[in-house]
Structure formats: structure tokens, C-alpha cells
Amino acid sequence: MVLSNIRIVLVRPTHPGNVGATARAMKNMSLRSLYLVAPENYPSAQASDRAVGADDVLQGAVLCASLDEALQGCHIVVGTSARQRRIEWPALDAASCARRLVEGARLGPVALLFGQERTGLLNAELDRCHYVVTIPADKDFSSLNLACAVQILTYEIHCAMFSEPATDSSSTEGRPVSHEDMQRFYRHLEEVLQQIDFLDPENPRRLMRRLTRMFNRTAPDHNEMNILRGILTAIQTQRNKS
Numbered sequence: 218m219v220l221s222n223i224r225i226v227l228v229r230p231t232h233p234g235n236v237g238a239t240a241r242a243m244k245n246m247s248l249r250s251l252y253l254v255a256p257e258n259y260p261s262a263q264a265s266d267r268a269v270g271a272d273d274v275l276q277g278a279v280l281c282a283s284l285d286e287a288l289q290g291c292h293i294v295v296g297t298s299a300r301q302r303r304i305e306w307p308a309l310d311a312a313s314c315a316r317r318l319v320e321g322a323r324l325g326p327v328a329l330l331f332g333q334e335r336t337g338l339l340n341a342e343l344d345r346c347h348y349v350v351t352i353p354a355d356k357d358f359s360s361l362n363l364a365c366a367v368q369i370l371t372y373e374i375h376c377a378m379f380s381e382p383a384t385d386s387s388s389t390e391g392r393p394v395s396h397e398d399m400q401r402f403y404r405h406l407e408e409v410l411q412q413i414d415f416l417d418p419e420n421p422r423r424l425m426r427r428l429t430r431m432f433n434r435t436a437p438d439h440n441e442m443n444i445l446r447g448i449l450t451a452i453q454t455q456r457n458k459s
């Protein structure tokens with residue numbers, strides 16, 4: 218149940234062989250929820266060849282047209298990157314990432330995102346992530362094959378799952394907030410910040426990214442989110458009166 222809440226999401230993969238090898242890597246580590254966002258050349262015999270023995274995981278893969286579709290219902294999203302990014306996305310190492318995902322999966326769906334072979338995850342895709350994890354590698358040759366990166370991080374998930382007591386060690390007390398609800402909150406916050414002239418749409422700088430980072434870090438629960446949305450609505454009502 219916990220492991221089936223951990224989605225492995227491949228974003229725009231171009232080589233079907235990598236999709237098959239990912240299915241195998243996942244099944245080896247007891248994971249089965251594979252989501253494919255706009256894969257190229259798929260389905261393909263090459264994918265099935267590389268899945269060897271994990272055809273069931275491949276057959277069960279959920280095909281999505283957009284990343285948001287793949288993230289529906291998820292309350293923790295972790296991106297992966299071969300490069301250390303700037304401060305916008307808090308970094309986790311592989312073992313902490315796995316612990317965070319296993320803890321989160323006890324409460325509901327969580328996602329680990331992998332980028333396209335050439336480009337990796339785009340900034341707009343990383344904006345959907347609470348954390349980014351980088352597998353340490355050679356400083357001049359740090360980009361791993363996609364399925365190899367999946368193997369390493371799913372191995373860590375397997376370790377975190379089976380070396381931890383099966384208790385709920387979540388830090389959030391109430392019902393977690395879904396990806397969609399967080400996105401709705403950020404749109405509402407942006408709208409209000411523009412209405413009160415705090416955010417200039419002509420010169421937004423990195424304000425929304427910084428605020429996203431801050432609110433993701435606090436991981437509000439459902440009641441807390443209702444309070445935040447209530448505050449935003451109250452500001453708007455007050456402004457409409459005056």
C-alpha cells in the first residue's frame with residue numbers, strides 16, 4: 218500500500234529502452250506505479266525487451282498528456298537533477314529523499330520525477346517540486362543514464378521502506394494538501410499580491426518561486442490551508458468594500 222503510493226514519473230522520455238529498463242528497475246525494488254508524461258516512440262517493442270520480467274509494470278504504466286495530470290493527488294513531489302541547482306529548490310540527498318517519500322506515502326500519493334534524457338527537467342517542471350535530489354557523481358561527467366538514476370533512487374526507497382519501523386512518522390498532523398490544492402493556493406496568492414500592489418506583474422522577479430519554496434517547506438495540512446485561503450479571500454472582500 219505504501220509503496221503503491223510512490224509514483225515514478227518519467228517526463229517526456231525519448232528512448233523507449235529507458236522506459237523498459239525503468240520498469241525493471243522499479244519492480245526489482247518493489248515499486249509498480251509508473252507514470253509516463255508524453256513519452257516519445259511509445260509503446261515500443263524496445264521498451265518491452267528491456268523490461269524483461271517487468272512487463273506487468275510496463276503494461277500498467279499510466280500515460281499522461283501533462284505533468285500536472287501525472288501529479289494529481291500527490292502531496293510531495295521530488296525532482297531529480299544531474300546538476301546542483303540554485304537555491305530555489307531545497308536539496309535532499311538520496312537517502313533523505315527516500316525517507317521523505319516513504320513517510321509521505323503513508324499519508325497519500327507522492328511522486329519522484331525524472332527528466333528527459335537530453336534536457337533533464339525544465340525549470341517549469343522543477344517549479345512543481347518541493348525538493349530536488351542529485352546523485353553525487355563525477356564533477357565533469359555527472360549525468361547518469363535515466364534508468365540507472367531510477368535504479369539508484371528506487372534502491373534507496375527500498376532501503377528506507379524496509380529498514381524503518383512501519384509507523385506513521387509524518388510531521389503533518391492533519392490531512393495533507395494535494396498538489397492541485399497547493400497550485401490553486403499559489404494562483405490565489407499571486408492574484409492577491411497583485412491586487413495589493415505587492416507583486417508587479419511587469420517585474421515579478423523571483424517572488425512567487427521564493428514563496429512557493431517557503432510554503433512547500435512548511436507542508437501545511439488541510440485546515441491550515443483553509444485558513445490561508447480564508448485570509449486571502451478576506452483581503453479581497455475588504456478591498457471590494459473600500
Ligand code: SAH
Binds near residue numbers: 299332334337366
Ligand atoms: N542534461 C541533463 C541530464 C539529463 S539525464 C541535466 O543536466 O539535467 C536524464 C535524467 O536522469 C535527469 O533528468 C534525471 O532525472 C536523471 N539523472 C541523471 N543523472 C542524475 C544525477 N546525477 N542525479 C540525479 N538524477 C540524475
